[in-house]
Amino acid sequence: MKNLTGKHNFYINYLAQFFLVCAFCVGCTVKGKAQNIALNKPYTLSVLPNYNLTAPSTDKTSLTDGSYTSGKLWTNKTTVGWTRRNDVTITIDLQRQAPVRAVNFNSVRGSEAGVNFPANIYVFISSDNQNYAYLGDAAQTDDNASGTYKVEKFSVDNLNATGRYVKLVVVPNGKFIFCDEIEIIRGNGVAKAIAKNIPVAKIKDVVDSLTQATSDKKDLARKGYSITTMANKSIAQVKGEIGVANANKLKKSFATSFVIEKYNPWDTLSAIRKPVAANGPLLYDFAISVGGVQYGAFVITNTNTTSQTVSFNINNNPSIASIDLFEGRQVPSLDGSQVVDPLVPIMRNANVQPGESKMFVFKVTGKASATAASSTIGITSQGFNSSISVNTNIINISGAADNDINTVNWAYLNYPMLKNIKAAAVKDLKDHHINTFVIPAKVIPKPGDFNFTALNAYIQNIKPAKNILLFANYSAAANQSSDPNVKFMTDAWKANFIKWYAAMIATIKNNGGITNIYLYPYDEARKNDITAFNVFAKWAKQSVSNLKLFGTLTNADAIKQVSPYLSVSEVKNDASLLAAIAASQSDVWIYDTKGVSRSLSPYQYYRLMAWNAFAKGLKGIGFWNYADIGSDRSTNLISAPFKNVGNDFAVIYNSPDNGIITSRRWEAFKLGIEDYRIISTYSKKFGVQKTKDLVLSVTSAPSSLNKADEVRNRMIKELVN
Numbered sequence: 001m002k003n004l005t006g007k008h009n010f011y012i013n014y015l016a017q018f019f020l021v022c023a024f025c026v027g028c029t030v031k032g033k034a035q036n037i038a039l040n041k042p043y044t045l046s047v048l049p050n051y052n053l054t055a056p057s058t059d060k061t062s063l064t065d066g067s068y069t070s071g072k073l074w075t076n077k078t079t080v081g082w083t084r085r086n087d088v089t090i091t092i093d094l095q096r097q098a099p100v101r102a103v104n105f106n107s108v109r110g111s112e113a114g115v116n117f118p119a120n121i122y123v124f125i126s127s128d129n130q131n132y133a134y135l136g137d138a139a140q141t142d143d144n145a146s147g148t149y150k151v152e153k154f155s156v157d158n159l160n161a162t163g164r165y166v167k168l169v170v171v172p173n174g175k176f177i178f179c180d181e182i183e184i185i186r187g188n189g190v191a192k193a194i195a196k197n198i199p200v201a202k203i204k205d206v207v208d209s210l211t212q213a214t215s216d217k218k219d220l221a222r223k224g225y226s227i228t229t230m231a232n233k234s235i236a237q238v239k240g241e242i243g244v245a246n247a248n249k250l251k252k253s254f255a256t257s258f259v260i261e262k263y264n265p266w267d268t269l270s271a272i273r274k275p276v277a278a279n280g281p282l283l284y285d286f287a288i289s290v291g292g293v294q295y296g297a298f299v300i301t302n303t304n305t306t307s308q309t310v311s312f313n314i315n316n317n318p319s320i321a322s323i324d325l326f327e328g329r330q331v332p333s334l335d336g337s338q339v340v341d342p343l344v345p346i347m348r349n350a351n352v353q354p355g356e357s358k359m360f361v362f363k364v365t366g367k368a369s370a371t372a373a374s375s376t377i378g379i380t381s382q383g384f385n386s387s388i389s390v391n392t393n394i395i396n397i398s399g400a401a402d403n404d405i406n407t408v409n410w411a412y413l414n415y416p417m418l419k420n421i422k423a424a425a426v427k428d429l430k431d432h433h434i435n436t437f438v439i440p441a442k443v444i445p446k447p448g449d450f451n452f453t454a455l456n457a458y459i460q461n462i463k464p465a466k467n468i469l470l471f472a473n474y475s476a477a478a479n480q481s482s483d484p485n486v487k488f489m490t491d492a493w494k495a496n497f498i499k500w501y502a503a504m505i506a507t508i509k510n511n512g513g514i515t516n517i518y519l520y521p522y523d524e525a526r527k528n529d530i531t532a533f534n535v536f537a538k539w540a541k542q543s544v545s546n547l548k549l550f551g552t553l554t555n556a557d558a559i560k561q562v563s564p565y566l567s568v569s570e571v572k573n574d575a576s577l578l579a580a581i582a583a584s585q586s587d588v589w590i591y592d593t594k595g596v597s598r599s600l601s602p603y604q605y606y607r608l609m610a611w612n613a614f615a616k617g618l619k620g621i622g623f624w625n626y627a628d629i630g631s632d633r634s635t636n637l638i639s640a641p642f643k644n645v646g647n648d649f650a651v652i653y654n655s656p657d658n659g660i661i662t663s664r665r666w667e668a669f670k671l672g673i674e675d676y677r678i679i680s681t682y683s684k685k686f687g688v689q690k691t692k693d694l695v696l697s698v699t700s701a702p703s704s705l706n707k708a709d710e711v712r713n714r715m716i717k718e719l720v721n
Contacts, residue, residue, distance in 0.1 A: 034101075034102070034185045034186070035185065035186040036066065036183045036184065036185060036186075037094055037098050037100075037184050037185070037186045038064045038092050038094065038166070038182055038183055038184035039064060039065075039066050039183075040064060040066070041064050041092055041093060041094055042060070042092075042095075043063060043064060043091060043092040043093065044090075045088065045090055046087070046088055046090075047082060047084060047086075047088050047089075049080045049081055049082055050081075050082055050083055050084070051074065051081030051082055051083050051176070051178070053074060053075045053076075054073075054074060054076065054077060054079040054080060054081035054178065055077055055078070055079060055080045055081070056077075059080060062077075062078055062079070062080050062180065062181075063080055063090065063092075063179060063180075063181060063182045064092065064181070064182060065181075066181070067180075067181070068106065068180055068181055069180040072108075073107075073108040073151060073178050073180055074108065074110075074113075074115060074176070074178050076180075078180055079108075079178055079179070079180040080178070080179055080180065081176065081177065081179075082172075082176065082177040083175055084172060084175065084177060085172055085174075085175050086172075086630065086632065087170065087171050087172075087204075087207065088169075088170045088172075088177055089167060089168070089169050089170075089203075090167070090168045090170065090182065091129070091165060091166070091167045091168075092165070092166045092167075092168075092182065093129075093164065093165055094163075094164050094165070094166065094184065095164070096164060097127060097162060097163065097164050098162065098164070098186060098187075099160075099161070099162050099186060099187030099188075100125060100159050100161045100162065100163065100166065100184055100186070100187055101157065101158065101159055101160070101185045101186065101187035101188065102155050102156060102158070102159060102183075102184075102185040103123045103138065103155065103156050103159070103168070103182070103183070103184050103185070104138075104153050104154065104155045104181075104184075104185070105118075105121050105154045105155075105168065105170075105179060105182055106151065106152070106153045106154075106179060106181045106182070106183075107152060107154060107177075107178055107179050108149070108150070108151050108152070108178050109146065109147065109149070109150050109152070110150075111146040111147055111148070112148065112149075113149075114174060114175070114176065115174070115176050115178065116146055116172075116173040116174045116176070117139065117143075117145075117152060117154070117173060118144075118154075118171060118172060118173060118177060119139060119171045119172060119173035119211075120137050120139050120140070120169070120171040120210070120211060120214065121137060121138035121139040121154055121168055121169075121170050121171075122134070122136075122137050122168065122169040122170075122171075122207055122210060123135040123136055123137070123138060123156050123167070124167040124168075124169070124198065124203060125159075125161050125162075125163035125165065125166055126163050126164070126165040126200070127162070127163050127164055127165070128164075128165075129164075129165045129200065130199065130200055131197065131198065131199055131200070132165075132167060132198045132199075132200060132203060133161065133163075133197070133198065134198065134206065134210075135156055135159055135161055136156035136159075137210065138154040138155055138156045138168075139154055139171075140214065141154065160187060161187070162187070166184055167203070168182065169203065169207050171207075171211060204632075208640070213235055215332050216235045216239075216332070216338075217235065217238075220239075220242075239353075240353075240354070242272055242355070243272065243353050243354040243355035243356055244305050244354045244355060245355065246273075246354075246355030246356075247302065247303050247304060247305045247354045248305065248355075249274070249355075250274065250275075250303040250355065251303050253274070254275070254303055256303065256384070257302070257304055257308070257381070257382070257383075257384050258300055258301065258302060258303065258308070258310075258352075258381065258384050258386075259275040259277070259300070259301040259303065260282065260298055260300055260301075260379065260386055261275050261276065261277045261298060261299045261301075262277070262282045262296075262297075262298055263297040263298055263299045263359060264297065264705045264706065265295045265296060265297035265359075265361045265602075265667075266601065266602040266607065266664065266668055266705050267297075267705055268339070268340070269299065269340050269359050270357070271330055271338065271356050271357055271358070272355060272356065272357070273301075273357050275299070275301045281386070281387060281388075281389065282387075282388045282389070283388075283389045283391070284296045284388065284389065284390045284391065285391050285392075285393075286364055286390065286391070286392045286393070287392075287393045287395065287712075287716045287717065288364065288366045288392060288393075288394055288395070288716075289366060289394070289395055289396070289397045289400055289677075289678065289716070290366050290367065290368065290369060290394060290395070290397075291321075291365070291367075291401070292365070292366050292400075292674050292677075293363055293364065293365050293366075293670065293671065293674065294363075294364050294671070295361060295362070295363050295364075295667060295671060296362050296364070296388075296390065297328075297359055297360060297361045297362070298359075298360055298388060299357050299358065299359050299360070300352055300357070300358055300360065300379070301355075301356070301357040301358075302352040302353065302354060302355065302356055303355070304354060305354050305355075306354055307351055307352065307353050307354060308352050308382065309349050309350070309351055309381060310349065310350050310351075310352055310379060310380070310381045311348055311349050311379070311380045311381065312346060312348060312349070312350070312377060312378065312379060313348075313377070313380075314375070314376070314378075315375060315376045315378070316375050317370070317373040317375045317392070318367075318368075318373075319366070319367055319368045319369070319370030319373040319392075319394055320364060320365065320366060320367055320373055320375060320392060320394070321365040321366065321367035322363075322364075322365050323362055323363070323364050323365075323390065324345065324362065324363045324365075325345070325346045325360060325361075325362045325377065326343035326344060326345055326346060326360065326361045326362070326363070326662075327343070327346050327350050327358065327359075327360055328340040328341075328342075328343060328358070328359035328360065328361055328664065329341070329342045329343075329344055329638055331598065331638060332598075333596060333598040333599040334595065334596040334598070334599070334648055335596050335599050337599060339598050339599055340359050341598050341663045341664055341665065342638050342653045342661050342662070342663050343361055343661065343664060343667065344638070344661055345661075346360070361664065361667075362377065362390075363667065364390060364392055366392065366394040367394070368394065369394055369396045370392070370393070370394045371393055372391050372392075373391070373392045373393070374390070374392075375389075375392070376388065376389055376390070377390070395719075395720050397677075397678065397681055397716065397719055397720070399681055400677040400678060400680075400681045401677060403676070403677045403680035403681055404433065404435060404466075404673065404676070404677065405610055405613055405614075405618075405619065405620055405621060405673065405676045405680075406435060406436055406467060406568075406587075406589060406620030406621070407434050407435055407436060407620065407621055407622065407673060408434065408436035408437075408438060408467075408469070408570075408589075408591070408620065408621075408622040409429075409434060409622055409623055409624070409625055409626040409651075410622070410624055410625050410626065410628075411425065411429055411434065411437065411438070411625070411626035411627060412438065412440045412627070413425060413426070413458065413461055413462075414442060415627045415628065415629075416629070416631065416634040416635070417627050417629055417633070417635055417636050417650065417654055418627050419634070420658055421654075421658060421659070421660060422461050423461070424659060424660055425626075425627070425652075426461055426462055428660050428662075429626065431670070432666060432667075432669060432670040432673075433670060433673040433674070435465065435466035435467060436465070436466060436467040436468070436469065436620070436622075437462045437465050437468050437469070438468075438469045438471050438520065439459075439468055439469065439470050439471060440458075441471050441472060441473035441476075441479055442454075443457070443458045444470055444471070444472060444504075445482065445500075445504075446478075446479055446481055447481055447482060447493065447496055447497045447500045447501075448481055448482035448483050448486060448493075448496040448500055449482035449500070450500065450503055452503075452504060452507045455504070455507070455508070456507060456512075459508060459511060459514070460511070460512070462512075463512040463513055463514060464512075464513055464514065465512075465514055466516060467516045467517075467518065468508070468512075468516070468517055468518070469520040469550050470504075470517065470518065470519050470520055471520040471523065472519060472520060472521050473521075473522070473523065474488070474522055474533075474536070475522055475523070475525070475529045475532075480493075481493055481496075483496075488532075489532075489535060489536065489539070494539065494543065497540075497544070498543065498544055501519070501544055501547070502545065505517055505546070516548075518548045518549065518550035518567060518568060519540075519547060519548065519550065520549075520550045520551065521533060521536060521537070521549070521551070522551060523552050524552050524553075524554045524572075525551065525553075525558050525562065526554070526555065526558070530555075530557055530558050530561050530562065531561070533551065533558070533561070533562050534561040534562055534565075537549055537562055537565035537566070538565055540565075541565045548567040548568075549565060549566045549567055549568075550566065550567065550568045550570065551563070551566050551568075551569060551570070552570045552571075552572070552591065553569055553571050553572065553577065553581070554571075554572040554577070555577075556576070556577065556580050559571070559577060559580045559581045559584070560580070563584040563586055564584065564585060564586075566584075566586040568586055568587045568588075568589060568619075568620070569581055569584055569586045569588050569589070570588075570589040570590065570591050570620065571588060571589070571590055571591075572590075572592070572593070573590050573591065573592040578590070578616065587619040588617075588618050588619060588620075589618060589619055589621060590609075590612075590613060590616070590618050590621055590622070591621065591623060591624070592605075592609075592622075592623050593623070593624040595648075595649070597649045597650075597651070597665070598648065598665075600665065602663075602664040602665045602668035603668055603702070603705050603708070604702040604703070605623075605665070606623070606651075606665045606668040606669040606672065607668040607669065607671055607672040607675070608698070608699060608702060608708070609621045609623070609669065609672055610672035610673055610675055610676035610679075611672065611675060611676070611679070611695055611698050611699050611708065612699050613676070614676060614679050614680065614683075614692070614695050615692060615695045615696055615699050623669075624649055625649040625650065626650065626651060626652065627650045628648075628649040628650055629648060629649075629650050630648070635654040636650050636652070636653050636654050637653065637654055637655075637656070638653050638661065651665050651666040651669070652666060675708060675712055678712055678715050678716060678719070679691060679695060679712075679715065681719060682694075682715040682718070682719060685719065686718070694711050694714070694715070695711070697711060
């Protein structure tokens with residue numbers, strides 16, 4: 001897997017040359033009389049302003065007009081604002097070469113309103129708008145902190161640079177960016193030339209690498225390591241020194257080259273830590289169903305001051321279909337922490353750095369009924385030998401596979417990271433028990449258009465499937481009709497719709513063999529869309545034969561007006577919303593859309609979804625999203641630099657060989673669905689109330705990571721006795 005780490009050497013080398021700029025740029029202010037050479041100069045934006053209380057999207061002057069806002073920045077038309085979790089690039093044309101001493105960016109925070117200063121304000125300069133030099137990050141200052149309302153001018157100073165084009169790449173810290181003025185201060189005298197070795201097309205990659213380095217340093221600082229001691233050193237060098245120091249400490253406590261600990265596969269893990277247990281044979285006892293899975297984990301800590309290669313040898317019992325071994329990799333999360341998330345398959349060997357603790361997760365899949373089926377995982381490294389014993393009771397639970405809950409995670413096959421791996425993605429989704437597929441609006445013809453070619457092609461990828469949801473997306477007027485002269489919900493439109501919908505359903509059934517089909521007209525309807533959804537649903541339920549409607553509901557008004565007409569109401573995970581929909585005639589599913597997904601607990605958020613659904617009597621569960629990494633990224637590689645966007649929801653990663661790398665979160669979700677099968681089967685034998693009592697003992701103690709396994713094992717044993 002060496003290709004996972006080598007892709008961005010160019011940017012790492014670049015950072016080694018230019019990261020020091022920040023040391024003298026950060027936190028400086030411009031004093032005395034200074035000429036603002038950006039005044040009234042033109043600029044271009046990568047994204048038009050879209051915050052409705054500030055300057056309109058047509059504004060082209062507010063950032064350089066010399067006018068500072070009076071009053072609250074985010075409610076004034078002299079401020080430029082974005083509601084956005086992705087970067088915004090601002091390129092100012094000075095219209096001639098000029099010496100530049102400082103670049104200022106005036107912004108605002110108000111944490112009580114969810115507004116923070118930008119996470120980064122990267123500044124670049126160029127003479128030709130083709131090749132740029134990096135000048136610094138104006139946002140890396142002690143003044144950049146959360147707190148009450150405050151306006152702050154962020155600067156990079158003492159630049160001694162020259163150029164015509166100044167480019168600022170602004171990375172939000174949250175979902176807002178506000179700025180009312182950008183100043184570029186003329187330098188005194190002739191500036192020195194700066195190497196301009198960044199092609200404009202590569203700035204995004206450099207920004208990613210810079211953000212990764214900043215995040216890594218912040219993560220280390222949170223763990224108690226001094227920023228001062230990190231100065232002038234690469235992140236790899238700093239981490240290496242920390243690891244060696246930790247190894248020297250560990251040698252005083254452990255007289256061995258490695259320490260191996262039994263570990264919960266869903267627990268958090270810091271790479272630099274002191275183990276809590278010494279070596280010894282590790283024993284795992286699992287109870288699983290035929291065809292079902294269970295997971296175990298162990299942590300290896302290297303007490304050597306040099307990196308070590310560890311070899312694994314699996315001796316499998318014939319009753320077990322497989323024991324798959326994975327290395328848990330540390331990756332950055334959007335909250336700035338490092339988390340164990342991707343699970344990289346291990347063929348035989350793995351490397352453990354000095355002083356590092358690394359998690360290894362194994363998955364056992366049952367094949368045939370057996371009592372105490374014994375398997376071992378051997379571990380060796382340069383004279384060190386240990387082993388892990390896995391004893392498995394494999395039980396045939398009759399009917400368990402028929403008790404699936406409905407599951408959906410909006411896995412659009414046209415997402416960038418799935419473009420070349422559609423077949424692998426569908427297999428992976430079904431292996432993880434996703435049985436409901438959402439068809440994106442892009443491949444659904446508009447009402448009145450009977451060309452179903454794109455839809456049929458998409459259906460061929462996912463068949464067979466238990467449910468499909470046809471996401472028509474009528475909140476976009478362009479999707480409402482194939483003929484602009486036939487307006488939505490007119491008599492002509494209704495007549496067209498009835499014929500069109502019947503033809504579409506017949507096509508899907510004939511070509512895909514899928515019969516459980518739902519129309520999904522609006523997503524998370526709000527305000528006017530709620531009324532439109534209500535009018536459409538009321539008419540359609542009376543006029544369109546065999547119509548099943550699906551909707552995602554996020555507010556009480558939508559529940560009141562729309563849910564009575566839905567076959568399935570999927571409600572945002574909120575206790576008040578679930579209480580409001582209690583009287584609905586539809587099946588009720590639940591879903592969630594929490595961000596910073598890499599940092600979400602595999603156990604509490606992903607595995608316990610199914611347990612909570614049973615406790616609440618729900619028929620389906622879902623989460624956003626299988627493969628959403630943002631439209632500006634095509635792959636989600638483990639080695640990719642940290643990307644500070646709000647779209648990092650994916651539970652899978654791309655591998656360099658065009659495959660899929662799973663995650664702890666994704667495996668925990670799979671296990672939760674298999675838990676649900678066992679729970680549902682148990683309830684049919686022992687009654688709903690007894691089962692709910694056991695389930696609630698798990699869901700009421702979500703921080704007890706072993707509780708679900710304890711209750712699941714009890715249920716399995718009682719089912720076969």
